Amino acid sequence: MNPKQIPQTEVTASYRGEEIFRAVLPPGEYVLGRATEASIPLRSQNVSRRHAVLTLNYRDWMIEDLNSSNGTKVGGKRIREVTLLFPNQEICVGDVQVELRRMVTGPDDDVPDLHKAALLRFLPRDLQGENKYRIRGLIGMGGMGAVLEAEELATRRVVAMKIMLNTGNAETVARFVAEAQITAQMSHPNILPIYDLSVNAQEKPFYTMKLVRGETLTRALEGIRDGKDEAGMRYSFVELMKIFSKICDAVAYAHLKGVMHRDLKPDNILLGRRGEVWVTDWGLAKPVHRVPADADADASVIITSLRHTDPDAVRTESGVAVGSAPYMSPEQAAGSDAVDQRTDVYSLGAILYQMIALEAPVTGDDQWEVMAKVIRGDIPPLATRMRDKPLPSSMDARSLERISEIVRKAMSKSPGNRYTSVRDLSAPISAEASLS
Numbered sequence: 001m002n003p004k005q006i007p008q009t010e011v012t013a014s015y016r017g018e019e020i021f022r023a024v025l026p027p028g029e030y031v032l033g034r035a036t037e038a039s040i041p042l043r044s045q046n047v048s049r050r051h052a053v054l055t056l057n058y059r060d061w062m063i064e065d066l067n068s069s070n071g072t073k074v075g076g077k078r079i080r081e082v083t084l085l086f087p088n089q090e091i092c093v094g095d096v097q098v099e100l101r102r103m104v105t106g107p108d109d110d111v112p113d114l115h116k117a118a119l120l121r122f123l124p125r126d127l128q129g130e131n132k133y134r135i136r137g138l139i140g141m142g143g144m145g146a147v148l149e150a151e152e153l154a155t156r157r158v159v160a161m162k163i164m165l166n167t168g169n170a171e172t173v174a175r176f177v178a179e180a181q182i183t184a185q186m187s188h189p190n191i192l193p194i195y196d197l198s199v200n201a202q203e204k205p206f207y208t209m210k211l212v213r214g215e216t217l218t219r220a221l222e223g224i225r226d227g228k229d230e231a232g233m234r235y236s237f238v239e240l241m242k243i244f245s246k247i248c249d250a251v252a253y254a255h256l257k258g259v260m261h262r263d264l265k266p267d268n269i270l271l272g273r274r275g276e277v278w279v280t281d282w283g284l285a286k287p288v289h290r291v292p293a294d295a296d297a298d299a300s301v302i303i304t305s306l307r308h309t310d311p312d313a314v315r316t317e318s319g320v321a322v323g324s325a326p327y328m329s330p331e332q333a334a335g336s337d338a339v340d341q342r343t344d345v346y347s348l349g350a351i352l353y354q355m356i357a358l359e360a361p362v363t364g365d366d367q368w369e370v371m372a373k374v375i376r377g378d379i380p381p382l383a384t385r386m387r388d389k390p391l392p393s394s395m396d397a398r399s400l401e402r403i404s405e406i407v408r409k410a411m412s413k414s415p416g417n418r419y420t421s422v423r424d425l426s427a428p429i430s431a432e433a434s435l436s
Contacts, residue, residue: 006026006027006058006100006291007027007058007059007103008024008025008026008101008103009024009025009027009056009061009101009102009103010022010024010025010100010101010102010103011023011024011030011040011054011098011099011100011157012026012098012101013032013040013042013093013096013097013098013099014096014097015043015044015095015096015097016095020042020043020096020305021040021041021042022088022196023040024103025056025057026056026242027057027058027113028056029053029054029055029056030054030055030056031050031051031053031054031066032047032051032052032053032054032065032093032098033047033048033049033050033051033052033066033390034047034048034049034051035050036051038051039052040054041341042093042094042096044094044095044096045094046069046070046094046095046395047068047070047093047094047095047096048066048068048070049068050066050068050092051065051066051093051094052065052066052068052069052072053066053115054098055082055097055400057096057376058101059086059167059202059204060084060202060204061084061085061100061202061204062083062268062401063079063082063083063085063091064079064081064082064083064084064086065078065079065080068337070071070094070095072091072092072093072094073090073091073344074090074091074092075090075094075135075136075137075138076090076136076137077087077137079264080436082207084138084141084146084165085100085181086148086163086202087100087101087102087131087135087201087202087277088131088134088135088255089134089135097249098198100188101201102201102202102273103204104250107171132150132152132153132154133150133151133153133159133161133208134151134153135148135149135150135161135235136148136150136151136158137149139160139432142162142302144166144172145162145163145164145165145166145176146162146165146297147160147161147162148160148161148162148163148206149161149211151209152195152208158211159195159208159209159210159211160208160209160210160211160212161206161207161208162206162207162208163200163204163205164176164204164206164311165204165365165391166168166206166303167203167204167205173205175284176205176283177197177205177282178283178285179207179281179282179283179285180194180197180207181197181208182259182282182285182287183282183285184197184207185257186253186254186257186259188249188250188253189247190247190249190250190252190253190277190278190279191253191254191279192209192210192270192280193209193210193211193276194207194208195207195208195210195391196208211278212272212278213272213273214269214270214271214276215267215270215271216266216267216269216272217243217266217267217270217355218265218266218267218269218350220234220235220271220357221235221266221354221358221435223235224358225358225359226391227340230430233392233393235392236392236393236395237391237392237393237394237395237399238392238394240355240356240392241429241430241432241433243269243271243355244279244348244351244352244355244426244429245349245426245429245430245433246277247277247351248263248348248422248423248425248426249271249427250277250278250279250428251264251279251344251348251422252421252422252423252426254279254285255341255421255422256343256371256427258287258288259282259285259286259287259288260284260285260286260288260339260341260343260344261279261284261285261338261344261347261348262284262285262286262322262323262332262339262343262344263281263282263283263284263322263323263324263327263347264327264344264347264348264349264350264351265278265324265326265327265347266351266354266355267281267294267324268280268281269351272420284322284323288339288340294310303345312375323347325362325367325370325371325374326350326360326361326362326363326370326374327347327350327351327360328346328348328371328374329342329343329346329374329414330346330374330375330377330413331415332341333374333375334375335370337406340415341420341421341422342415342418342419342420344369344410344422345410345418345419345421345422346410346412346415346418346423348410348422348425349406349407349409349411349418349425350411352403352406352407352410352429353385353407353411354412355381355401356382356386356391356395356400356407357382357385357386357389358389358393360386361379361382361385361411362374377413379411380409381404382383382400382402382403382404382407382409383401387399388403399432402428402432403432406425406428406429406432410425
C-alpha cells in the first residue's frame with residue numbers, strides 16, 4: 001500500500017475545555033497517560049502515568065484501560081475490557097476528553113477493492129455522514145455488526161443505530177444496504193421504521209431506526225420454558241396467539257408490497273413493554289417484483305432496493321441455502337430460488353410450533369443435520385412433541401389439537417399443500433384466540 005493511502009486518525013484531547021493534545025496518527029498502538037514518555041501525554045492529576053492504550057487499526061478503533069486509578073469511560077460507562085470505539089462517541093480518560101476523527105487521505109478513495117466499490121455504488125459520498133449523531137452507548141453486538149444508542153443532534157431524538165462492522169465482503173455490504181432500503185419503504189405498525197442510511201468516518205455503513213425497549217420472542221419463550229412466573233402469566237396462550245397474529249399482519253403487508261422476508265424466526269421478533277410486536281431483520285428479504293393474487297390498492301407501490309435493480313450489483317449465488325436452518329422451508333434448505341408467500345408461511349408455522357412447544361421444530365448436532373431433516377420433512381408433529389409437556393396457560397387439549405393441525409398444514413413439505421397466503425394462515429389463529 002502506498003504510504004499516502006494509509007488511513008490517518010486525528011486524536012484530540014481536552015482538559016476542562018482547553019485543548020492539551022492534537023495529532024494526526026497512523027495505525028498503531030498508543031499509550032495515553034501522564035508520563036512524559038506516553039505516546040499521547042495527558043496533563044491531569046486524575047490521569048495515571050500509563051492510563052489506557054488506544055489502538056488505531058485500518059478500519060476501526062479500540063481502547064483498553066490499563067488498571068488506572070480513575071478509569072476510562074466510553075459513552076459515560078466505565079470500561080472493563082477492550083472496547084470498540086465509534087465516531088462521535090464520548091471518551092473520557094480520567095477527566096480528559098478524547099475525540100477521534102478519521103482523516104480522508106484522498107488517494108485511498110480510489111482503492112479498487114470490491115467491498116468499497118459496492119459501498120460507493122449503494123451509498124455515494126454525497127449521501128454519507130454521521131456527524132449529526134452522538135453515540136450514547138452500545139445496545140448489543142453480533143458477528144457482523146453492532147446496535148448503538150444514538151442521539152440525533154438536530155432533533156434530539158434518541159434512535160437505535162445499526163452499524164456494520166465487517167465490511168470485507170461485497171455481498172454482505174449489499175445485503176446490509178438492501179435491508180435498510182427495503183425496510184424504510186414499508187409503513188406498518190409491526191415493522192420498525194427506518195430513519196436514515198449512511199456511512200461513518202470509518203467507512204462502515206449504518207442506518208438508524210426507532211429505538212424500542214423490550215425483548216425478543218426467543219427470550220420470552222425461554223422465560224416461559226424456565227418456569228419464570230412473570231413470563232408464564234404475561235404470555236398466556238391467548239396472548240401468544242395475539243402476538244402471532246401481529247407477526248402475520250406484518251408479513252402479510254410485506255407480501256402485498258412484493259417482499260418475502262425469508263428469515264422469519266423468534267430471534268427476529270421484538271416484543272415491546274406495552275404489547276408492541278415488531279418483525280425485524282429484513283437482511284435476507286427479497287423483492288419479487290410481482291403483485292400477489294390477493295393484493296389490493298395497498299400494493300400499488302412495489303418495494304425495491306438498489307441491490308435488486310442495479311444490473312451491476314452483486315447477487316446471492318444461486319443454489320445457496322439462505323435463512324436459519326430450524327425455520328427455513330425445505331425449498332430454502334435445498335438452495336432453490338423459487339420463493340413465494342408459502343416460503344414465509346412455512347417459517348411462520350415453525351415459529352407457531354415453537355411458541356407452543358417452547359423449542360424449535362427441528363433440532364440436530366449441526367445446521368447440516370437440521371437442514372437434512374427439513375428437506376426430508378422429518379419433523380415430529382406438534383401434538384406428539386407436547387405429549388409429556390404442560391400446555392401454555394389458558395390452552396386446553398382441544399386448542400392444542402386445532403393448533404397442531406394449523407402447524408402441520410403451514411409446515412407441509414410441499415409448498416402446494418401449505419396455506420396459499422399468510423392471511424389464510426392467520427385467520428384460524430385469530431379465531432382460536434377468540435375461542436379461548
